[in-house]
Amino acid sequence: MPDESTQDTLVVQGVSKRFGSTLAVDDASFTVGRGELIGIAGHNGAGKSTILKVVNGTIAGDSGTVTIGGTPRSATDAVAHPEHLGVRTVYQELSLCASLRVDETAAIFDHAAKGLSWRSKAWRSLRAVLDEMFPGHGIRQDATIHELSIARRQMIECASSFIESTTPPRLVILDEPTSSLDASATASFYAYLEKRAADGVSVIITTHRLQEMIDHLSRIYVMRDGRVLSEQDAATATKDSIVAAMGLAAHESERPVPEAADGLPVSTIDAPPVTDGEVVVRxxxxxxxxxxxDFEIRKGEIIGFAGLEGHGQLLALEAVYRASARRSGGHRSPKRTTHHSVSVVGDSAYVSGDRGVRGIFPLWDVAANISFSSLGKLTAAGLIKPRSEGALVNEWYSRLGIKGSPTDPITSLSGGTQQKALMARAMAVGSDILLLEDPTRGVDQATKSEVYDLLRRQAAEGQTIVWYSTENEELRNCDRVFVFRVGTIVATLTGTEATEDAVIALSFGGQDAELLDGAGPLDAEESVR
Amino acid sequence: MTDLDTRLKTSPAESTKPGRPTLGAAVLTVLKHPATPAFIGMIAIWLAIGIIAGRGLVETISAGIIIATFLVIVGIGQLFVITVGNGGIDLSVSYVMTLSAFLACQIMAGENSNIVAGILVAVVAGLAAGAVSAVLIEFVGMPPLVGTLAVGFGLQTITLVYSGSVVGVAAPALSQFTTAQIGPIPIFGIVGVVIAVAFAIILKRTSYGRRVEAVGQKPVAASFANARPALIRASAYVLSGGMAGLAGVLLAAYSGGPSLGLGSSYQLASIAVVVLGGSLIAGGRGIISGLWAGAVLLTLLTTLANITRLSGGWQFIIQGALIVIVLALARNPMARR
Structure with missing residues (x-):
């Protein structure tokens, strides 16, 4: 380019992307100047990751243009090799191959490393960046990735994206790059970014650590519900101003109750909290x-677990499941997690929103999927009674309004209907406690409302419901909301005091902190096995 | 299987429909059943033997069913291990059979009064071997292939050392029982069918059986639905050991006494019959009726190879080709996972 020094490195114009019924990115536009460090802030599901994937061409958008280094392309085109454009990306989920050595990993990023000594060449390129970015990193050339701590793996990922390679980096996209790094590593990391920025490399960062953005970046874009709603100068931005933009801005758009000034009540339940029921979970x-x-959950309550993803809600929910007794009203020894000791009276049933892995049995029909957790009460003399099984399945078909025939294979159903079948499986148990892990993930609005009504009825019948959700809006169906941050409950909000803004403000809290169960579902999976 | 048929009949969609399902629909259901290719293959080879050798069809099938029963018994254990998934496979069955045969024959020592004790010792030895495999796989964390092979090699060594000092003879009554016939009907074959039906009911109509299939499909989903995957999988290895022990003593009785090579051909055959019968090798779906047909099919295949007097090499080639054909027929969308 003739005048590359004055040109913006990245111009995004009017990009939209829809996944099924969800508009993940809605007419987003922003620019990144040459040698500029910018941030994108937003709550879970605000569309940050999606817009960045459209920028680097991993996924094709539905409309809009992306101009990199003065060369425009339609956002609807995916790009096979973004590194040839000088675009590098570090994703939030650590994505290094566990069984490769450090130098072999470097060779994936360093296209210039060829010939017999490719490992050493790649290692030299990586070490040059590592030594400067993280002095005293202590990473050896021949270490295998899986031997390294999460922090060192993250260091390698960050450093790899700045290797010179055949096409030098021009735009580096970092999705939560510092989530596992301590304070000193973070400081030297940003110092390196600033030095490279002076050479003309542009950087986009997303992080939940808002203070980091304010301290080290020049501008911050705030996203909410797929839209870029505000642009703030880091020099004048404060944590409060960013949180306010993330929480309040969206209320300008179509929301059922226009109450922008005070914020929407998350919980619409005005009834006073249950204080006299027996304690079911402690x-x-x-x-x-x-x-x-100590936090106590009483019989018949609906409790929400809120907070940013990966801050310990899932660990706590699963601890409740593991601490539950095998039969109604029974006891079991308390289960410990890093920050909690959980004791439960009674049995529980679990519904996961991760249907594919933690929910359905794909070889069976819907009937066998629903009756599976209730087989004990359908059995006489050791044998399952087909008549009782059929009656149970039919009862829940009508109670949840499931369409189709019980003999349909479960995999022939839509995602929302599969989720209903899983709700039926858990509710048919008639357990003392119902545990919900993001049960409406990927479910359309109509089914969601049906599920909420159903849960209220179950609670009215005396079932205790503990509900982990990543959608704060959903928590308005709860009697009380526990807000998690860094593995601990930092607040309990009752009834109408639980506004969406209060939840967001509490989730970000006073200090920047490390993600607890960043690998969340995976760790949890192991622990349940 | 049977429970599916029952559920079809009691489902509301069916009962609201006027009239009964048409004959065509019924035929289609049977043809689509995963066990069907094994039955077709079995009948085809049976008829082929009749045509080629000019032998009586009844004698052929009744002899085949007797010999297949040993394979059915070992295969049922193998089927449970494969169906619990997680790479489940039991390579120790052949070694369990041989050791159990020696132990049981030493106890029986040719006396009919010792039959119960002999069978009991054989089964208990098998259960114990299965329990060791289960501990190695589920609690030490070895892959099933390695864990069961390690147990098998251990048992083989024990058998080699121990069998040198033993001259065991099966009880004559048990030997007669394995070959007795009422008219053309082999009693032992009937026993095999009864065992197969019993285990089909366990797999499809008890909550234990449902858990076995559920754990084989999605262990994580099962653990969140109140099942304990590790325990369920462990139970399958114990069951498999017990079944192999039972098959070992019966086979020793059939062949007059134990020998060091007694079980060796059952190691891979027990796996083959599970797959031939339409069960998924990846776990999650076990078909015992198909396993029975698969066992008879494999047995008749050996008979066919013998009567055609082909060289050993050709026998294996034909066996392999027939297995490939049956499996190609058995391919259906549900099997592709």
Whole structure:
């Protein structure tokens, strides 16, 4: 380019992307100047990752243009090799191959490393960046990735994206790059970014650590519901101003109750909290600074677990499941997690929104999928009674309004209907406690409302419901909301005091902190097995 | 299987429909059943033997069913291990059979009064071997292939050392039982059918059987639905050991006494019959009726190879080709996972 020094490195204009019924990115536009460090902030599901994937061409958008280094392309075109355009990306989920050595990993990024000594060449390129980015990193050439701590793996990913290679980096996209790094590594990381920025490399960062953005970047775009709603100058931005933009901005758009000034009540339940019921779940919490607190869940309550993804909600929910007794009203020894000791009275049933892995049995029909958790009460003399099984399945077909025949294979159903079948499986048990892990993930709005009504009825019948959700809006169906941050419950909000803004403000809290179960579902999976 | 048929009949969609399902629909259901190719293959080879050798069809099938029964018994255990998934496979069955045969024959020592004790010792030895495999696989974390082979080699060594000092003879009554016939009907073959039906009911009509298939499909989903995958999988290895022990003592009785090579041909054949019968090798779906047909098919195949007096090499080639054909027929969308 003739005048590359004055040109913006990246111009995004009017990009939209729809996944099924969800508009993940809605008419987003922003620019990144040459040698500029910018941030994109937003809550879970705001569309940050999607817009970045459209920018680097991993996924094709539905409309809009992306101009990189003065060369425009339609956002509807996917790009096979973004690194040839000088675009590098580090994703939030660590994506290194566990069985490769460090130098072999470097060779994936360093296209210039060829010939017999490719490993050493690649390692020299990586080490040059590593030594400067993370002095004293202590990473050896011949270490295997899986031997390294998460922090060192993250260092390698960050450093790899700045290797010179055949096409030098021009735009580096970093999705939560510092989530596992400590303070000193983070500081030297940003110092390196600033030095490279002076050479003309542009960087886009997304992170939930808002203070980092304010301290180190020049501008911050705030996204909400797929839209870029605000642009803030880092020099004048404060944590409060960013949080306000993330939470409040969206209220300008179509929301059922226009109440922008005070924020929407997350919980619309005005009834006073249940204080007289028997305690069903007790969470004894010990936070990192040594404070202890007890949280009690009573019979018939609907409790929401809120907070940013990966801050310990899932671990706590699964601990409740593992601590549950095998039969109604029974006891079991308490289960410990890093910060909680969980004791439960009674049995529980679990519904996961991760249908594919943690939900359906794909070889069976719907009937066998629904009756599976209730087989104990359908059995006489050791044999399952087909008549009782059929009656149970029919009862739940009508109660949940499931369409089709019980003999249909479960895999022939739509995602929302599969989710209903899984709700039926858990509810048919008639357990004391119902545990929900993001149960409406990927479910359309109509089915969601049906599910909410159903849960209220179940609670009215005396079932206790504990509900982990990544959608704050959903938590308005709860009697009380526990807000998690860094593995501990930092607040409980009751009834109408639980506004969406309060939840967001509490999730980000006073200090930037490390993600707890970043690998969340995976760790949890192991623990349940 | 049977439970599916029952559920079809009691489902509301069916009962609201006027009239009964047409004959064509019924035929289609049977043709689509995963066990069908094994039955077709079995009948085809049976008829081929009749045509080629000019032998009586009844004698052929009744002899075939007797010999197939040993394979049915070992195969049922193998089927449970494969169906619990997670790469489940039991390579120790052949070694369990041989050791159990020696142990049982030493106890029986040719006396009819010792039959119960002999069978009991054989089954208990098998259960114990299965329990060791289960511990190695589920609690030490070895891959099933390696864990069961390690147990098998251990048992083989024990058998070699121990069998040198033993001259065991099966009880004559048990030997007669394995070959007795009422008219053309082999009693032992009937026993094999009864065992197969019993285990089909366990797999499809008890909550234990449902858990076996559920764990084989999605262990994580099963653990979130109140099943304990590790325990269910462990139970399958114990069951497989017990079945191999039972097959070992019966086979020793049939052949007059134990020998060091007694079980060796059952190691891979037990796996083959599971797959031939339409069960999924990846787990999650077990078909015992198909396994029975697969066992008879394999047995008749050996008979066919013998009567055509082909060289050993050709026998294996024909066996392999026939297995490929049956499996190609058995391919259906549900099997592609």
């Amino acid at each position: 969470l004894e919490q010990q936070s990192a600074d040594g404070n202890t607190a």
